[in-house]
Amino acid sequence: METPLDAAHRLDTALLARWAAHPTHQAIVDGDDILLAGEVRDRAVHTATLLRERGVRPGDRVAVLLERSADFVIAVTAVVLAGGAHVAIDTANPGERVQFLLDDSEPRLLLTSAALRATLPDDLGTAVLTVEECAEAPASAGEFTPAPDLADSPAVIIYTSGSTGRPKGSLLSHRGVSARLRSLQNSHPIDDGDRVLHHTACTFDMFLVEVYWPLLHGAAIVVAAPGRQRDPDHLARLIREQRVTTVWWVVSLLELFLLALRPGERVDGLRQALTGGEALSPELVRRFHSRSDATLSNLYGPSECTMYCTAWVCPRDPDPATVLIGSAIEDTTLRVLDEQGRPVAPGEPGELYIGGVGVSLGYHNRPELTAERFVKDPVDPAAGLLYRSGDLVREHTPGQLEYLGRVDRQIKIRGFRIEPGEIEGTIRTAPGVRQAAVIAHGTGPETRLVGFVVLDEDGTDLSLLSVSTHLADRLPAHMVPAALIPLDHFPLTPNGKLDHAVLTTRAEEALPAATGSACAQDASDLVSVIADIWSEVLGAGPLGPADDFFALGGDSFRAIRAVRELEARTGLQVPMHLVFEASEVAEFAAAIAEETAGR
Known part of the structure; x- marks a missing residue:
């Protein structure tokens, strides 16, 4: 029997083994650029060597501030090859948030691009290495040697919202990430015939699934364009044109994607879809099954337990009346406890406590909060720590859990934990x-x-x-x-x-009110038609040419309804991304006119 690539419970050695075994397999598809596994290895090892030369040592944190791209994938893998833990920072974050994350995570170094470095203050307090500097640096003549004893060291830090007003960084170990990816591969196998879409923001720990899972098992990563991760037309085109077989959707984005499909349009190129991050409704499962032959799996788990800890494949024919979060995946312990920390009777609601190899190493520099959320197992005190999730669940059928909501004030919007x-x-x-x-x-x-x-x-x-x-x-x-x-x-x-x-x-x-004066009501005037539709969709009063869709309370879901209604009234084919790029009434009309002028 072949030894698994992650036998040492480490991401770095598993990646190097995979790349060495299959250097000619396609690894990353980023627009028109296709990188083979050997090229990814060479660039990641080169960058990891430079990180070490800049002082990165095992256990150090390295911040990564890059747009979604092949460069981003190479950067995060280079950090783990160097023995560090990457702190991926969303480029959409405001400057003060970026500075907070740098100050709180105390990285040895920031890995970014020259263009993004120019947007940051000169006095960052953090050393900087750019991808351009990496590309220009001469290759090292020596052989690259992985650092020793990394299995239980952090490989990733994921920051989540904090109830005290201060975001907290959860430390995910090599062992935990490797175990989760192994479990996912055992239940939802992929190989070099698969392509996995990478579109999830790096603030979600599930972006690790989109990056490391395909890299470790030979599938190609198909990179969604920066800023287009919530553009369903762009994602649908990528899935179709790049023959994507496997996708992870946060539930709200799955909803958005299905809403954007035109009547009769199907997504049968997909083989499997994974979803989670929010409660999944039976109605959404039914709609997905009506549009695709792919399997749909509901995954559940907080970042503190490394990506996911339960899974449930949604049945079809008939579709489920109740959607479950499923049962514990391998190497995972689940306890459903009452307010006194006692197990509840089967079928009774209780708070979910999670244990096992995926439980994180705690919060970076937050010992009090770590002690509050990571507690001893009251059923088996000799076992490892349990993470107190704050989620209310009940056993729906033996071993299968149903999510009921939160026991505290925490909420989820578009999958973001707030x-x-x-x-x-x-x-x-x-x-x-x-x-x-x-x-x-x-x-x-x-x-x-x-x-x-x-x-x-x-x-x-x-x-x-x-x-x-x-x-x-x-x-x-x-x-x-x-x-x-x-x-x-x-x-x-x-x-x-x-x-x-x-x-x-x-x-x-x-609900914000429109501020502009009403546009002239001429049915042939595109500005007027747009203003009328936006007014209806937003529940606002008469709109003027300068009124902004998102400033008036618009969101991705209302944008889809507005665009589809505009197409129905005018017969135009309107690219969805235009409403995000030109969100004022007159600006949107001009963008549509320019887009359709050459057709």
Whole structure:
């Protein structure tokens, strides 16, 4: 029997073994560029050597700030080859967020591009190596030797939202990542005949599946263009033209993708689709099965347990009436416990505690929080630590779990795990803000964040605009509330606590209103037609040429509805990405005119 590539429980040695065995297999498809496994190996080893020359030692952290690309894939693999742990930073983050992540993770070095380095302050406090410098550096003459004893060292740090207002970095070990990928390969095998789409933002730990899983098992990575990861037309074209067989979707993006398909359009090139990150509805499963012959698997697991810890293949014919998160994958322990830490009876709800090889090494430089969330197993104190997930589940059938919701305030929007407390803390740092509260309004893909503020003075549009700007400069876009509502004081319950029910009722008032004057109602005028459609989709009043779709509360789902309605009324074929690139009424009309002029 062949020894598995990850027998040493390490990503670096497994990658090197795979590349050495099959150097001519296609490894990365990035636009028109195709890189073979041997080329990826040579560039990754070269970069890893330069990282070591710049002082990176086993256990060090290396920040990676690059657009989604072949360069990004090579950079993160180079970090693990050098013996370090990569901290991948989303290039869409505002500058202050980038600086926080650098300060908190304390990397030995930042690996980025010259163009992105130019956007950062000179006094970063972190040494920098650019991919251009890597490309220009002469190759090392010596043989590359992996560092010793890395199995239980961190390979990856994933930052998630923090309830105290401070994001926290979860330390994922070589052993944990290797075990998860091995489990996934055993249940959903891929080989050199497969192609895996890489589109997930590096803030999700599931981007590791899209990068390391295909690299370790010979499949090619197909890279989605930067900024186009939520453009369903772009993704559908990649799947079709690049013959993608395997895709991971966060549930909301799966919803978005299916909504964007035209009547009768199918996605039968896919062989298997994985989803998770949010609750999966039976209706969405039914719609996917009606559009594709691929299997659909629901994966569940917080970042603190390395990508996923349960899995369930959604049955078809008939489609399920209840979607489960499934049973424990290999090398995983699950406990469903009550508030006193005692096992609940079968079928009763309880909080899910997760143990096993995938449990992370804790939070970087957060010993108190680590001790709070990673606890002894009350059933078997001699066993390893359990991660207290905060998720409410119950055993639906023997060994099969159903997700019921959260036991705390944490929410999920488009798969992003969000702690309202972090947003509230950031709002309170804005000048003139005395109090802040954030709630999630709506359900499923319609969920939006709504912020409530009590200002030092009477709320004005200027004050709220300054608060919104303050947030946009400090938080990722998915954490910025769609609207802010000023209040004279916060509503309280009889026992003096903030009355979230009242705020939820008031959230309907948060829908932004159009600011422009109405466009002339000429049916032949594309600007007028767009303004009319956007007004309907957004539930806003008359729109003017300068009104912005996203500033008025639009999102990816409403964008799809707006584009499809525009196509129905005009007969035009409108590329979905235009609404993201030209989001004002007149600007969008001009972009459509330019796009269709040559047809």
